[in-house]
Amino acid sequence: MRITVAENAGFCFGVKRALQYAEEAAAKFGEVFSLGPLIHNPQEVERLAHHGIKWVNDINEVEGRHVIIRSHGVSPEVFSASSEKNLEVIDATCPFVKRAQGYAKYLAEKGFSIVIVGDRNHPEVEGIIGWSNHTALVVESAEEAAEIPLGEKVGVIAQTTQPENSFQKVVEVxxxxxxxxxxxxxxCHTTAERQNAAAALAKKVDVMFVIGGLNSANTKKLARISxxxxxxxxxxxxxSDIDVSWLTGVENVGITAGASTPDWIIEEVLQKMMEINEHEEQMTPENSNQSE
Ligand code: F3S
Structure with missing residues (x-):
């Protein structure tokens, strides 16, 4: 069995940076709180909790003094609420998300009606809506783009992890x-690169494995593209999610991983596949005869 890992699999720049900020803050202050899990990967979230990186749902639940803003970013109201509560904010908003927030703010100030192409309930999109002064409308598909009310001046922004073709379809409409x-x-170009690499690899292999949180939107998108x-x-x-039967008789396996999947999980998956492979090889009739 041949296993190929796609280029750009795993942590993106923005997630790596947020983790680094959180680890530095936890080492310095003992603990730090994110609003929502720091990354969409339950195994990594559990590991981080042991290192003082905890999460809460709401700013009012923060027990300590230090809050870290995730790579997804937040609305301006979260910054004001933090300063009212005298919390120290460590802003790990990914610069690519900041750029989208900046356009939302600019367009709102210039009186544009704003369309965000993305997942309505994703925290990044909720944050961008905040920067548009809560005026932006979200569309998830070209069909929705045909229906939404538009003003005279219209600006369109993408959620950073949108597939390029979905965005272009909405723009055309x-x-x-x-x-x-x-x-x-x-x-974000790293998203597009990861998605293109996943599609290219998927076309060459018999079976693809996409590793990442089942609650991770970008990982789900990778699986869909594959x-x-x-x-x-x-x-x-x-x-441990891998069923041995999925690899029976398979020659070419492809692997990719979402932007929030740590390297240690990718390595554990590779290790398990190699063990399954070794076991299968030992069980082939040719090898079984040799050992008799
Ligand atoms: Fe930033 Fe792109 Fe990652 S927007 S958080 S580098 S997927």
Whole structure:
């Protein structure tokens, strides 16, 4: 069995940076709180909790003095609420997300109606809406783009992890409805690179494994992109999720991982696959005869 790991699998720059900030803060202050899990990976969240990196749902639940803003970013109201509560904020908003927030603010100030292409309930999108002074509308598909109310001046922004083709489909619909549309393609290039590498690898292998939190939107998207190539795809969180039968008779396996999947989980999955492979090889009739 041949195992190939896709390029750009695993932690992206923004997640690495947020983890580094959190680890430094926890080492300095004893503990630090994020609003929501620091990353969408339950195994890593559990590991971080042992190092003083905890999470709460709401700013009012923070027991300590230090709050870390996740790479997804937050609305301006969270910054004001933190300062009212005298909390020290460590801002780990990814610079690519900050860029999208900046366009939302700019467009709102200039009186544009704003369309965000993304997942309505994703924390990053909720944060960007805040920066638009809560005026932005979210569309998740080209069909929705055909229906939403548009003003005279319209600007469009993307959630950083949107697939490029979904964004372009929405832009086409909006441009037909408003030829003066201002387009800000705020898709993060690492996302596009990871998605392209996953699709390219999926086309070459018999089975794809996408590793990452089942609650991670970008990992789910990778799994969808891989399935769309027609290749059987399994979305797993960790090595113990792998069913041996999935690899029976398989020659070429591809692996990719979401932006919030730590290297140690990818390595455990690789290790398990190699063990399964060794076991299978020992069980082939040829080898069984030799050992008799
Ligand atoms: Fe930032 Fe892109 Fe990661 S927006 S958080 S580097 S996926």
């Amino acid at each position: 909006l441009q037909r409805r408003n030829p003066q549309l201002k387009v800000f393609n705020t898709i 399935r769309e190539t027609g290749t059987t795809t399994f979305h797993v969180e960790e090595a």
